[in-house]
Amino acid sequence: MPHHTPLIGTIVAGLVMAFFMGALAHRLRMPPIVGYLLAGVIVGPSTPGFVADSKLAAELAEIGVILLMFGVGLHFSLKDLLSVRRIALPGAIVQIAVATAMGAGLGLAMGWTVMASVIFGLALSVASTVVLLRALQSRDLVQTEKGRIAVGWLIVEDLAMVLALVLLPAVVALQNGTGGQGIEGLLRSGGLVLVKVTGFVAVMLVIGRRVIPWALHWVAHTGSRELFRLAVLAIALGVAFGAAVVFDVSFALGAFFAGMILGETQLSRRAAEETLPLRDAFAVLFFVSVGMLFDPAVVVEQPLPLLATVAIILVGKSIAAFALVRVFGYGNRTALTVSASLAQIGEFSFILAGLGVALGALPQTAQDLILAGAIISILLNPILFSLLVKRNRADDGQRARADSTGSGAGAPKRTVLVGYGRVGRLIAASLQERGEDLIVIEDQRDIAEACHQAGLELVVGDATARDVLEQAGIEAATTLLIAIPEGVEAGAIAARARAMNPALCIIARAHSDEEVADLKRRGADAVVMAEKETADRMTEICIRQGA
Numbered sequence: 001m002p003h004h005t006p007l008i009g010t011i012v013a014g015l016v017m018a019f020f021m022g023a024l025a026h027r028l029r030m031p032p033i034v035g036y037l038l039a040g041v042i043v044g045p046s047t048p049g050f051v052a053d054s055k056l057a058a059e060l061a062e063i064g065v066i067l068l069m070f071g072v073g074l075h076f077s078l079k080d081l082l083s084v085r086r087i088a089l090p091g092a093i094v095q096i097a098v099a100t101a102m103g104a105g106l107g108l109a110m111g112w113t114v115m116a117s118v119i120f121g122l123a124l125s126v127a128s129t130v131v132l133l134r135a136l137q138s139r140d141l142v143q144t145e146k147g148r149i150a151v152g153w154l155i156v157e158d159l160a161m162v163l164a165l166v167l168l169p170a171v172v173a174l175q176n177g178t179g180g181q182g183i184e185g186l187l188r189s190g191g192l193v194l195v196k197v198t199g200f201v202a203v204m205l206v207i208g209r210r211v212i213p214w215a216l217h218w219v220a221h222t223g224s225r226e227l228f229r230l231a232v233l234a235i236a237l238g239v240a241f242g243a244a245v246v247f248d249v250s251f252a253l254g255a256f257f258a259g260m261i262l263g264e265t266q267l268s269r270r271a272a273e274e275t276l277p278l279r280d281a282f283a284v285l286f287f288v289s290v291g292m293l294f295d296p297a298v299v300v301e302q303p304l305p306l307l308a309t310v311a312i313i314l315v316g317k318s319i320a321a322f323a324l325v326r327v328f329g330y331g332n333r334t335a336l337t338v339s340a341s342l343a344q345i346g347e348f349s350f351i352l353a354g355l356g357v358a359l360g361a362l363p364q365t366a367q368d369l370i371l372a373g374a375i376i377s378i379l380l381n382p383i384l385f386s387l388l389v390k391r392n393r394a395d396d397g398q399r400a401r402a403d404s405t406g407s408g409a410g411a412p413k414r415t416v417l418v419g420y421g422r423v424g425r426l427i428a429a430s431l432q433e434r435g436e437d438l439i440v441i442e443d444q445r446d447i448a449e450a451c452h453q454a455g456l457e458l459v460v461g462d463a464t465a466r467d468v469l470e471q472a473g474i475e476a477a478t479t480l481l482i483a484i485p486e487g488v489e490a491g492a493i494a495a496r497a498r499a500m501n502p503a504l505c506i507i508a509r510a511h512s513d514e515e516v517a518d519l520k521r522r523g524a525d526a527v528v529m530a531e532k533e534t535a536d537r538m539t540e541i542c543i544r545q546g547a
């Protein structure tokens, strides 16, 4: 047996260590990301023992980026993207400028060249796709207005970085007077990037929009689940890779567009489900690969510059983003969410720093500071978010109390329905006909759209999330109907809703005796088992026919 298998070794070491450290973090009530990053440090070169291949790990992480962006694209329409352009475009550009200026200031204070200082500042100005999307997804914010602004902002940053990566070698050459193409050459390179990006978008919107949905529909009609899954992966990875090779745009942007085009079809929900497990596994490898790059020595050797770097990423960038979003007339909450989601750096910063060092334009210290700054900001990001959620909750509490003092006693009947699928829509139609006060929670965009068309009040989101239940007004509701087929998820919803509203009447749907027992244990007052009801009805009809 050959034992030199670096790819297998890296995947296995990364996932196994991430699992152990993630589980430990969970036990200690810390965000799992902390565990994954630590797992990376453990399998990385800075610590003794097994050393995984950091280059391979970084490449594997790219697959995570592709699948994440593809998934976000599935829930995005061109309309959504255009609807945030007025804030995302100037917002991202001004924030990049402000963060670059702060970073460059620090670089100059450290005695680096102007070029090194500017590269350093640029590296601090871009947020990580993976960190941002995971933060938004785990809180179900992607499809909210704040989420759309943050994603739009991210895409502008992504494009700016593509431009920066292409122009950097040319600018350095120009400055060194070696093989410089002159200013016109530089402008030409920049123009070429824009032409290529436009070309890619045009090809996707004109050709991709016709071919991709057609191909997927065809595969769906073959009835083969395996082929469908394969087709979705082939589209996500193929378009991302093709975009990078042919049009020089990033993998992330390519994948986002592939997802956005599929998002317009009815198949988007199935497509999202098929890529979920892989997406999560590779996103974990992203954090492991970041951890691997971390050299703990820098904390001891450069404490003050590191502190300043982290301050720029966490405080400087946040204040700039917050102020910008407010200037555009959005509320405090939106501004806080957008600034918290951008207060970190990641993959683009590493690539930029790596290129800077390779070109001899950036000192090694700067790269070390960027890597350490990234890991620290990624570690602190979940904490920033939970502070934010707490703050919002405190606000909500105040508002709810203010509302309840205004209203009289004797709460009217109000029903919350989770799921607008085969079961939920029948319930909704009956209750609607009776003129009952009803609000639906549904997490699939296309299905939610149907619910909206039916004229029902609606919250789009995953009902296992506390803020989604809160948004549906669970605290003031009298009845909760959980009409989803997944027993474990239904149990989580029941338990959470019960904790939020002890007086609530909870009625749930189940498909096995175990689920019935579990749901009751977790707070459901009544559980209807679909199979049992079907069997009873069928028996009844059979007996009646015999009589």
Ligand code: AMP
Binding pocket: 418, 419, 420, 421, 422, 423, 424, 441, 442, 443, 444, 447, 461, 462, 463, 464, 483, 484, 485, 486, 489
């Ligand atoms: P069906 O099995 O056809 O009744 O469909 C169940 C519906 O519930 C689907 O439309 C799902 O999108 C929706 N659903 C499943 N889980 C959740 C959840 N956690 N939050 C909100 N909607 C959900």
